[in-house]
Amino acid sequence: MATLTQVGRSVPRLEGQAKVTGRAEYVHNQRLPGMLYGKIVRSTIAHGRIVKLDVSAAQALEGVHRVVTIDDVLKVVPNPFYGPAFHDQPILAAGKVHYVGEPIAVVLARDPHVAEAAAQLVEAEYEELPAVFDEVEAMTSKAIVHDELKPAGTFPDLKHLKGKRDTNLALDFHLRRGDVAAAMAEADHIFEHTFRTQQVLHLPLEPYVSIGEPTDTGLTIHTASQSPSFVRIEIARLLGWPENKVRVKVPYLGGGFGGKLYIKLEALVASLALLVRRPVKISLTMEEQFYTLTKHASTFRIKSGIKDGRITARECEVWWNGGAYADIGPRITQKSGFTAPGPYDIDNVSIDSYSLYTNLTPAGALRGFGIPQLVWAYESHTDMMARALKLEPVEFRRKNLLSDGRPQATGTLMKDAAIAAVLDRVALRMNWSGPFDRGSGTVKRGRGIAIGFKASISPTTSIAIVNVAADGSVTLYCSTVDMGQGSDTANAQIVAEVLNILAERVKVVHPDTDVTPYDMATLGSRSLYHMGNAVRLAAEDARDKLAALARELGLPEGSNVPVAELFQKKYKMQAGNSIGTGSYIPSYVPPDASGQTPEATPFWMVGAAGVEIEVDTETGHVRILKLINVVDAGRPINPRIVETQISSAAVMQLGFTMQEKMEFDAGQVTNASLADYKIPSILDIPTDMQNEAVEAEQGSGPFGGKGVGESGTFAVSPAIANAIEDAVGVRLTALPLSAEAVYRALREAQGAPLEE
């Protein structure tokens, strides 16, 4: 490859200045003429039939424009159910509510304070139904969340669930490889453990916000969404319109993390705008985010057979708490199921992964698409086995790692996955083989390591347009959403590399479905790879067209005439464009009935963590002294942004590991505020945090690059639990690793458990 000048350079973020000076555009700040504000009225019970919904007092309040219920919505959307996997979620509750916080009505007013006051006046009466909250109980529960399952039809593996009754199971994924029973029978040792994770929240500092704007030709939706193309297609489907009547515009996002995907408020504001023929804006409060989408709580039973220090058999059973609506949960269940046995070379594997409905806030993707839940379990398990077998934990891992060319659990051969290199770099930075101060008195020290991996979701499509104007300036049109991850800058660097210009000179047009082409969504670390490839192809297409123009004008090959002069020669003035397009979809083979496929994913992501900690044995407080994060990101397109992606992912997972937990009482979130749900602040972040992307290259990626948004999350939780056991000899199997949980485990180990 020729020397790269734009790729591999830490170009400052193109939007940096606009953001820090408060000029960047966000939906939150948008106001349209005649706009109404909507305030959502929410269910106060977890499961029940709506017996009565009295909106008269709210409607009577001065300043209220209209109070809308599902009966009104039905006038514009006769079949008001949406969702990426199941058409299970109604635009407003239709007859039944399925979780506390479910929208049952909306008050519209010119003044948002009036809408809020009136929302308090809506009275609902319910006939309560039995509810189920736990994912394992949901498997056999008599409480059934949905009367009938309604798969969307877009996923072939969900078709058999159509119309199914009396079940909470929204997907079951099964994988069988080798002969687990035989291998277990031959094993020297068998270990079995169960691990749990809690409900946590995306909590972008810009909460969910959307505006519906009726237009002469259809409808424009301004929305803080990670998936503008999906929004357009799904809204068009709900309205029975062609796609081109729906325009979806997305400026910058104040964070997304997998929350702002698919349909959140968009179907609601679309219906409201069409009903009242005025722009309608709904901005959720921080508190309302707790009633919109969570990360899946999970239970993972894992069992391994060991022979001669090698893992020869592994059995995985995973239950995912999907909440009241499936959202993308079934996809998480399947795709993360692919890698549930971990980055290990195991011949005999069985995986059963279950997506379950419960009467809680719906769960969806959150920075890792299920992977952090799995790594939490299999890397805690790995350490527990090494400890029991008195094997050095890093050596035990090395002996079992998957290497390139070997088949992974799905049968797909590993390729361009720097698993061993990532583990080695963590161990080196930890000085793992060196001496370690174990603390003294009531303060003990410990250290831990963990490693995880992920198969990128597949197959998904990205399309890009690169437009070279007559003066040679370049504009990129694509529907990737820059929600803080730096995609505008990275994509500009790819264009610039191909066209041999400075990345800072490329203009990136933000998603506007009237203008920018289709993209599946900005999720799962897919954009740098998929859109990056499409952007590269589009730029190459534009470059080739310019070369063709030069040939047409009779210029000798490689004459390097400036672009502006080419256009001048062709059109006799500053006129014309060279438009390149690029479309990318990787090859993919769906898994067979045993979960086997030769092509499960276009690329693998690898992330490892190492921690040194201190435990106060009198209180259980854990202090993280050092956190090392190493990933395989292929060749970093923008090294500085890659580093911040690694560190921000690790810090987010640190919050999910040590601090964050949604507390529930009969399905009601009891800590739905930032005062009581604590995300990490700068004071919670270890002072010694090191982040590294190993030297690697993704052969099929744009300039050797691949996604990195999630890799830093994978291994943080088990690394810390492993360090806690190393320090004080107790093992925690449920997140979060709170001081009280550690202290209780210590007391338990002393034979003097603390009373409840």
Place this chain on the structure above:
Amino acid sequence: MTPFDLAEPATLQEAIALLDPDDPTVRPIAGGTALMLMMKAGVFRPGKLVSLRNVKDLTSIDAAPDGSLRIGAMTPLAAVERSAAVRAHAPVITRTMRTLSNIRVRNVATIGGSLAHADPHMDMPPVLIALGAHVVAASPAGERTIPIETLFAGYYETVLARNELIASVVIPAQGARRSAYLKCTTRAVHDWPALGVAVAVESDGATVRDARVVVSAATETPTRLAGAEQALRGGAAGNALWRQAGEAAAAEAETISDGQGSAAYKRQLVRVYVARALAAALEPDGAN
């Protein structure tokens, strides 16, 4: 938030006259850092707020020759933090400010407001109780003095009448007493404390003559622990005595379960932090 009336009187007497002894929707507002959160959450919907921001003569900090301090109720916490007089006569307050919420809150929140709000998680109440401080409160009936240890009637409740305002906080001269305040958070460094412990100890270096031990946050109101204080009186200063006091405190404190921890766990925190606070108070280069 819903619309409300806002009054901005210029004197304490005007402010008191604007308050209503019978209407809970009429409330005074000082810095507003706590009240605004309640309003945004819809927990409190005011009919009228009486802002004390323009009230004159409530923001001075005066030290008397004997070392006692009088702090005007509307003094922002940041001003208390920077006061040389406070650092000289009650340095535990200066130290407490460093971890009291954050500088943005301290710039706005007031010392009077931090008492009148009666949130048991706040840091100033236990510290001021340990120092033996009192407030001077004004109402149509005139002025009265209320020891801060009797100011709190319950969770978010004080003994103040609805039309009674704290005018100043008076901290007696501390003499040889040495004090410390420790707090313990369980969910994040910047979380509300799961426990606050304030101690003030009088000792000749070898023997403890007298001590005040106050816990907050883990209990419904900031509470003096008489048993722990009794255990300390006349004892030989040192870790054994601090642990003994911690045991007494744990036996005595009525801790409550909430999102920050169970009652049983908080009792353990009381045991540990009372001992640590006593050690911190008497460390030669630590607190005094």
